[in-house]
Amino acid sequence: xxxxxxxxxxxxxxxxxxxxxxxxxxxxxxxxxxxxxxxxxxxxxxxxxxxxxxxxxxxxxxxxxxxxxxxxxxxxxxxxxxxxxxxxxxxxxxxxxxxxxxxxxxxxxxxxxxxxxxxxxxxxxxxxxxxxxxxxxxxxxxxxxxxxxxxxxxxxxxxxxxxxxxxxxxxxxxxxxxxxxxxxxxxxxxxxxxxxxxxxxxxxxxxxxxxxxxxxxxxxxxxxxxxxxxxxxxxxxxxxxxxxxxxxxxxxxxxxxxxxxxxxxxxxxxxxxxxxxxxxxxxxxxxxxxxxxxxxxxxxxxxxxxxxxxxxxxxxxxxxxxxxxxxxxxxxxxxxxxxxxxxxxxxxxxxxxxxx
Numbered sequence: 001x002x003x004x005x006x007x008x009x010x011x012x013x014x015x016x017x018x019x020x021x022x023x024x025x026x027x028x029x030x031x032x033x034x035x036x037x038x039x040x041x042x043x044x045x046x047x048x049x050x051x052x053x054x055x056x057x058x059x060x061x062x063x064x065x066x067x068x069x070x071x072x073x074x075x076x077x078x079x080x081x082x083x084x085x086x087x088x089x090x091x092x093x094x095x096x097x098x099x100x101x102x103x104x105x106x107x108x109x110x111x112x113x114x115x116x117x118x119x120x121x122x123x124x125x126x127x128x129x130x131x132x133x134x135x136x137x138x139x140x141x142x143x144x145x146x147x148x149x150x151x152x153x154x155x156x157x158x159x160x161x162x163x164x165x166x167x168x169x170x171x172x173x174x175x176x177x178x179x180x181x182x183x184x185x186x187x188x189x190x191x192x193x194x195x196x197x198x199x200x201x202x203x204x205x206x207x208x209x210x211x212x213x214x215x216x217x218x219x220x221x222x223x224x225x226x227x228x229x230x231x232x233x234x235x236x237x238x239x240x241x242x243x244x245x246x247x248x249x250x251x252x253x254x255x256x257x258x259x260x261x262x263x264x265x266x267x268x269x270x271x272x273x274x275x276x277x278x279x280x281x282x283x284x285x286x287x288x289x290x291x292x293x294x295x296x297x298x299x300x301x302x303x304x305x306x307x308x309x310x311x312x313x314x315x316x317x318x319x320x321x322x323x324x325x326x327x328x329x330x331x332x333x334x335x336x337x338x339x340x341x342x343x344x345x346x347x348x349x350x351x352x353x354x355x356x
Contacts, residue, residue, distance in 0.1 A: 001129040003115060005038065005154035012042045012093040015111065017104045019049040019068070022255065022274025023298075025056065026281050028098060030143045030160045030301075031150060032061035038155040045090070047107070054255040055278070058165040080107065088112045097128070098146060117153065139296040161301045162281040164259045174253075174260040178224065183247050189222035190215060190346075191262050191279070193270040194238060195231030195250075199329040200292055200322055201271055203337065205234070209241035210339035211269065211346075216244040219352050221266060225250050226258060226275070267350060269342065272307075276300050287346055291333035292317045292326070304349040308337045 014035065018028045025048060035044055045064040046056050053067035066087075071079050084107055094115040097108040105124035108116045118128035125131055134148035143162065151157040175185050183189055194208050212223040225235045227250040235250035253261060258275065259282050262268050268279035269287045272295070279286045280302035288300055290309040294316045299307055314321065315333045326332070347353040 001115070003117075003130045003153060008039070008042075008093055008115075010041065012039060013045075013090060014039070014042050015045045015047055015087065015090075015092045015095045015113070016098060017047045017095065017107065018098045019047070019101065019104060020052050020099075022052060022055065023277040024142075024274075025052045026164065026274065026277040027142050027162050027301075028146060029055065029059060029162045029164065029281065031098075031146050032059060033160050034147060034150055034155060034157055036061045038150075045092075047087075047104075051255055055164055055259075057256065058167060059163075060165065076103075083107065084110045096149070098149065100124070117149075119149075139294070141299065141301065142297060143301060162277060164278060164281040166256070166260045166263050166282060170256055170260040171264060174257050174264065177249060177252065177257065178247075178261075181224070181247050181249055182245070183222055183224060187220070187222060188266050189224050189247070189264075190267040190269065191224050191226055191265040191284075192238075193226045193268065193273070193275045193279075195227035195234055195273070195275075196271055197231075198327075200317075200326040200331050201334065202329040202331060203271065203289055203334045205237040206241045207337075207339040207342075208238045209243075211342050212238070213242055213244045214339075214343050215346065222247055224248070224261065224265070226253060226261060227251060267346060269346065272298055280305065285349060287342065287349070289334060289337055289342075291315060291331050291337075292322070306345040306349050308341060308345070309333075310336045312336075 018025055043063045046062045047066045050067045050069050053065050056062055056065045092111055092113040095108045095111045095113040097104050097118040100122050105127040109127040115130050116128045117130045120131035120133040132149050132152040134145055147157045178185050215221050216223055225248040227235050229251040232251040235248055239246045259278055262279045262284045263282035267285045270276050272288050272290045272293055276288045280300035286300040286302055286305045288307050290307050295307040295309050310333050312333050
């Protein structure tokens, strides 16, 4: 179907779909103001899987956040069709599938929207009647790729950075949690989020500990550790290596609280991860360790930032090409990055180098 943006009716109803993950949903926030700038009178709803809806909450460009609760496989089909029934009652004029999975494509197909937008090169392209093909002849940041989808729909696009909107109340609440953890909230602190889901992303606990110790000793900057509940054991390994006082909210924050924690912090030091993009989206300087994945597509979109990346012949890698030792927590691309490199980069970018 040929599509022109002028063919939308007045006050169009638009649904954007991006189910997960933390980083992808965070990056997707960059397209929301673009849609509203081009279609200021539209009703823009966002379909996302919990708990990632927390990333979209309080976004002024979204009229309604529709959160899908996680269920077991047995109930997923029934829940999906119940959701489709609900969406059909809204009579959306356009559904934009920026997730591209089988479930999101099915929802788009059955949404009753006149315009069903998805990627031309997708295996599920037949589910869409408006197909866009945002092909580049170079590696681009994910946000540019998504913005290009809108541009191909006839929207005027100026690059926007992802943004999470944290409330004053949430900042007050995280201050209370920091005080409970022994942090002096009248002094500066930085955040280290060392958690990884797979061992091929591992960076040695003693290196994280060295970075934290030096920053606390040299610059009187408290270091607060954060992680998901499943990654608390990784933080515990780091704390056991430290020689300076330890402060941890590992496993004790929601996504909204994590965003508030990072927004109040001086910096975020972490792996290439969802929290990395969250830190950038609240305007916090980000220092990120890359290894199996290239920063050319996934670098944090904030200034200042610094990525640590060794660009080995085997990086970026895939499950098929990955070495056995990487899966055992000894990835060469990460092991070659030293604690001293991280310390020096933080010192320089934060303007602390001559204040020791």
